[in-house]
Amino acid sequence: MTATPLHDRVALVTGAGSGIGRAMAVAFAAAGARVVACDIDAAGAERTAADIADGGGSAVAAVADVADEASVAALAETALGAYGRVDVLCNNAGIMDTMALPADIPVELWERVLRVNLTGTFLVTHAVLPHMLRQGGGSIVNTASEAGIRGGAAGAAYTASKHGVVGLTRSVAWAYAKDGIRCNAILPGPTMTNIAANAVFDAAGAARLGPVLALGERMAEPERMADAALFLASDAASFVNGAILPVDGGWSAA
Ligand SMILES: NC(=O)c1ccc[n+]([C@@H]2O[C@H](COP(=O)([O-])OP(=O)(O)OC[C@H]3O[C@@H](n4cnc5c(N)ncnc54)[C@H](O)[C@@H]3O)[C@@H](O)[C@H]2O)c1
Numbered sequence: 001m002t003a004t005p006l007h008d009r010v011a012l013v014t015g016a017g018s019g020i021g022r023a024m025a026v027a028f029a030a031a032g033a034r035v036v037a038c039d040i041d042a043a044g045a046e047r048t049a050a051d052i053a054d055g056g057g058s059a060v061a062a063v064a065d066v067a068d069e070a071s072v073a074a075l076a077e078t079a080l081g082a083y084g085r086v087d088v089l090c091n092n093a094g095i096m097d098t099m100a101l102p103a104d105i106p107v108e109l110w111e112r113v114l115r116v117n118l119t120g121t122f123l124v125t126h127a128v129l130p131h132m133l134r135q136g137g138g139s140i141v142n143t144a145s146e147a148g149i150r151g152g153a154a155g156a157a158y159t160a161s162k163h164g165v166v167g168l169t170r171s172v173a174w175a176y177a178k179d180g181i182r183c184n185a186i187l188p189g190p191t192m193t194n195i196a197a198n199a200v201f202d203a204a205g206a207a208r209l210g211p212v213l214a215l216g217e218r219m220a221e222p223e224r225m226a227d228a229a230l231f232l233a234s235d236a237a238s239f240v241n242g243a244i245l246p247v248d249g250g251w252s253a254a
Contacts, residue, residue: 004032005234010083012036012075014066014124015093017044019193020143023222024090024229025049029057031230033088036079038062040093066093066120067112076127085135088233089128091121091165092143096195097155099205110157117161122168129172129181137180139237141229142169144185146252149244152212155205166244173242182241184232189248191220218249 011028015021017039025037029052037052037059039045045061052059060082064075079086094117097109121142132138147154148162165185172183190213228247231237246252 001231001234001236005230005236006088007032009033009087009233010036010079010085011088011090011233012038012062012079012086012124012128013090013092014038014064014120015143016048017041019195020188020191020222020225021090021092022048023226024092025059026052026055027223027226027230028088028090028233029055029059031234034083035059036062036075036082036086038064038066038075038093040065066091066124067115069123072120072123072127075124076131079128080131086128086131087135087138089124089132089138089140090143090229090233091124091140093120094143094145094161094195096199097157098200098202099155099209100157100202101205101208102156104202104204105156110160113157114161114164117158118164118168121165125168125172125183129176132181133176133179138182139233140169140172140181140183141232142183142185143225143229144169144187144244146187146189146246146248148185148187149246150212150252152209154209155202169244170242177241182232182237184237184240184243184245186225186228186232187244187246187248187252188225189220189246189251191222191225193222220247220249 016037049061
């Protein structure tokens with residue numbers, strides 16, 4: 001890869017106010033991209049955009065709820081209004097469940113986790129795809145999870161939502177391969193972010209999942225996820241489409 005593999009590209013990153021999304025936004029800006037840093041948390045989005053600008057990069061903050069169709073429509077307008085195009089989309093915003101097993105998860109929590117993690121990924125993709133088609137190409141990187149390919153790495157709702165993200169990734173990759181649009185997913189292993197900070201764990205689910213989660217060799221820095229996303233977003237991955245890439249230090253190889 002060149003030093004600035006995203007030179008002059010426009011990258012829209014959701015969940016960019018914290019953790020993996022923030023690391024992606026910063027890495028993409030350092031790689032030459034103009035960044036739309038989206039988050040439901042205005043302060044987080046603004047902090048990421050300001051830090052990029054302080055470092056000499058170009059970024060705008062966009063406050064949006066990926067689970068809300070009108071909010072996502074406004075997000076697409078903000079991105080196009082700021083930079084005129086979207087070359088890279090990272091669907092990264094996500095929330096955890098409580099690790100609750102299928103019999104125990106409250107229906108409202110199931111619906112909220114599916115809405116943010118899966119429908120949110122769909123809504124932003126759905127809003128951005130027409131612009132990528134008009135431009136003649138683009139690269140979409142979805143943040144799934146090891147829970148997108150395994151049954152015992154999270155609670156029922158999160159697991160189902162991330163399996164859905166993997167399926168949507170393959171659907172988009174297949175549907176638009178002839179249009180120059182690639183769509184891939186990363187599967188982060190345990191990563192040092194804020195995602196678990198406010199989670200209240202279901203005792204039975206946490207006890208059942210504990211042995212699997214303990215297999216992780218070490219927690220990753222969010223920058224390791226950004227490294228993989230940058231590769232997938234860039235032309236270095238120009239023939240990589242529909243890939244579901246574990247980024248977990250070998251955890252899922254066990
Ligand atoms: N941290 C891990 O161990 C891990 C492992 C596997 C997958 N992931 C995935 O990585 C992604 C990023 O999570 P993270 O670990 O960086 O967590 P994080 O909580 O640090 O960051 C997530 C960001 O998403 C934002 N967000 C949440 N709901 C949103 C919504 N409806 N609309 C817009 N923004 C919203 C939050 O405000 C937050 O800034 C998630 O999809 C998560 O499922 C994380």
